[in-house]
Structures are given as C-alpha cells and as structure tokens.
Amino acid sequence: MPGRIIIADDHPLFRSALAHAVGKVWPGANIIEASSAAEARAALAAGAAEALLLDLHMADSSGLSVLMDLRQDYPALPVVIVSASEEARVSAAAAQLGAAGFIPKSSSLDAMREALGAVRDGDGSFPDGEPQDDDDLARIASLTPAQRRILAAIRQGLLNKQIAYELTISEATVKAHITAILRKLGVNSRTQAVLLAAKLDVDQPATGSAMA
Structure with a gap:
C-alpha cells in the first residue's frame, strides 16, 4: 500500500x-x-x-x-x-x-x-556535506518543549506575568523555567538567551526560486 x-x-x-x-x-x-x-x-x-x-x-x-x-x-x-x-x-x-x-x-x-x-534510501542529503556540530544549537536542542515555548515568549519581549498568562501557569513556574533555561544555555541574562536563540532564525531571501 x-x-x-x-x-x-x-x-x-x-x-x-x-x-x-x-x-x-x-x-x-x-x-x-x-x-x-x-x-x-x-x-x-x-x-x-x-x-x-x-x-x-x-x-x-x-x-x-x-x-x-x-x-x-x-x-x-x-x-x-x-x-x-x-x-x-x-x-x-x-x-x-x-x-x-x-x-x-x-x-x-x-x-x-x-x-x-x-x-x-536512508541516506542524508545536504548540499554542503557533513556539517560540524554547533555547541550553541546543541544547548538549545536540550531545552524541553515547555522551556522552548517560554524562550519564544522571551524573544517576543513578554514579561514574566505576560508569559504566565499566555501559558496559563504561575509566575513562579515561569521564573523557575527561566532559571533552568539560562543554566542550560550557559548564559547569565534574558538578553544573552535571546541572542543565542537567534541561531534558529532563517533569513528569507527576497528573490524567487528556480524550478527548472
């Protein structure tokens, strides 16, 4: 089938x-x-x-x-x-x-x-061959889904109480997650976490693509 x-x-x-x-x-x-x-x-x-x-x-x-x-x-x-x-x-x-x-x-x-x-056939296919691992990405990937949602909210500029409201959790839980996020990412502030998470961003080229 x-x-x-x-x-x-x-x-x-x-x-x-x-x-x-x-x-x-x-x-x-x-x-x-x-x-x-x-x-x-x-x-x-x-x-x-x-x-x-x-x-x-x-x-x-x-x-x-x-x-x-x-x-x-x-x-x-x-x-x-x-x-x-x-x-x-x-x-x-x-x-x-x-x-x-x-x-x-x-x-x-x-x-x-x-x-x-x-x-x-079970083989990978990447245009630049076998890539080198990035330690920052490895740390981001170590976050739990809940921590990634909170990091995304931090990147949007939301305050702890706004994050708590959006995710229907307590501010204390938000603070605990943020502490864990900073520790896993190896940074000392929300700003540093945001800068590191920018590695997930992908710029969208303005030009069209070929399909010949």
Whole structure:
C-alpha cells in the first residue's frame, strides 16, 4: 500500500513542483499537501507518514523552531527541509537538529529527485556535506518543549506575568523555567538567551526560486 508523503509549503506552485518530484521517487505515494505547520501537524495526527517535506517559512512558522518541535513529537519521521535560504549555516543547523535532508528551492527538479531518493534510501542529503556540530544549537536542542515555548515568549519581549498568562501557569513556574533555561544555555541574562536563540532564525531571501 502506497505510503503518505506530506508536503508543507505555502506556495501552491512550489508544492506542485515538489509533488512532481515526490511522485518520481515514491511512485503511487499518497501525497498530502499542507500550506501551514498546523496543517502539516493535522496530517501527521491523521496517520503515519513516510516523510515530511517542510518549508521553514510559512504563515505560522519561521525558522528552525518548527523543525525542533516536529522532531520532538515525531522522532522517527524523516523531515526534509525545503528552503529558499541557501546559507551553509542553515543547512548545517537543520542537519544537527535532526533533519533527514535539506533541499534549496533553487534546485532543479532532477536535483530534488536525487536528494529525495537519498532520503528514501536512508541516506542524508545536504548540499554542503557533513556539517560540524554547533555547541550553541546543541544547548538549545536540550531545552524541553515547555522551556522552548517560554524562550519564544522571551524573544517576543513578554514579561514574566505576560508569559504566565499566555501559558496559563504561575509566575513562579515561569521564573523557575527561566532559571533552568539560562543554566542550560550557559548564559547569565534574558538578553544573552535571546541572542543565542537567534541561531534558529532563517533569513528569507527576497528573490524567487528556480524550478527548472
């Protein structure tokens, strides 16, 4: 029985290009298209998938945090990042955070098929080869989901009482989490934590991508 492949990207034309490549690599696959991280999660909740192709920039997600969250909840799921960003640091970070592959959106369809074929066969596929691990990313990845939510709120500039309200927890619990976050990240202040967490950000290029 054909497996399910989920394509999460908010550009319909690019989803179509990816679906074409997926059809060549996984003939007969049940391709599920999603235009947001929430839709991708709903598709995953509806049944097992053989792979998820994930854009890092959608209406409800931006950067590598979404990859960390999905890897936390679906550790066995191969996640292939498909991104308009071609910075070496982004593909290296994706690899360290557990992605199965990284496909620049400027790739040709042949290159996409080759990369997806490598993932299907259990091999990683990254444009810059085997990346070096980043100690800062390792510390960020060591945070619990609750700690990551609080760190995200800190990055938004929320005060402790606002974080407590948003997450429906006590201020004392927020303070305890922040103390643990600073310790795990090896920093002394919220500002330093915010600066370190910026490594999860991914700049979105202004130029379009090729699909030749």
